[in-house]
Amino acid sequence: MAFLKYSLIRLALFAPLFVLFLFLGLGAVMSVICAAGIAFAVSYLFFQDQRDQATEAMRRRFSGKAKPLRTAGEVDDAQAEDTLVDANPDLTIRTDAKPSGGTAAESKPSEIKGQNG
Numbered sequence: 001m002a003f004l005k006y007s008l009i010r011l012a013l014f015a016p017l018f019v020l021f022l023f024l025g026l027g028a029v030m031s032v033i034c035a036a037g038i039a040f041a042v043s044y045l046f047f048q049d050q051r052d053q054a055t056e057a058m059r060r061r062f063s064g065k066a067k068p069l070r071t072a073g074e075v076d077d078a079q080a081e082d083t084l085v086d087a088n089p090d091l092t093i094r095t096d097a098k099p100s101g102g103t104a105a106e107s108k109p110s111e112i113k114g115q116n117g
Helices: 002-023 028-046 048-061 072-087
Strands: 091-093 112-114
Touching: 002 028, 002 048, 028 048
Parallel strands: none
Antiparallel strands: 091 112
16 A cells, blocks of 8 residues: 555656646657656655655565465455365365366366375
8 A cells, every 4th residue: 555655646746747848848758757857856855754665565565474465266266175175074185286188167086085085
């Protein structure tokens, strides 16, 4: 959230400056360069707390210790596996098995099997 907030602050600084420089006739490329430079300087000087929070959020996310983000499908799959294992304690699920050439709907007997066979 902090990264998004800081990015929006910088965008809110950049956009009106870009339009102003275009209006003044600097051209598109020069307007981008000037607006980006001024937006960077203003955000660097006056939004240090937001920048530090954004940096900390990014450091936590990429540190390798962050909780992995999961899609809704992955969460549903994990819940379905947990329910299956809880209902059938003799069931073994091998997640390291590579899928066969068949479709995803087909299941290999070697991937999910009971302890008896």
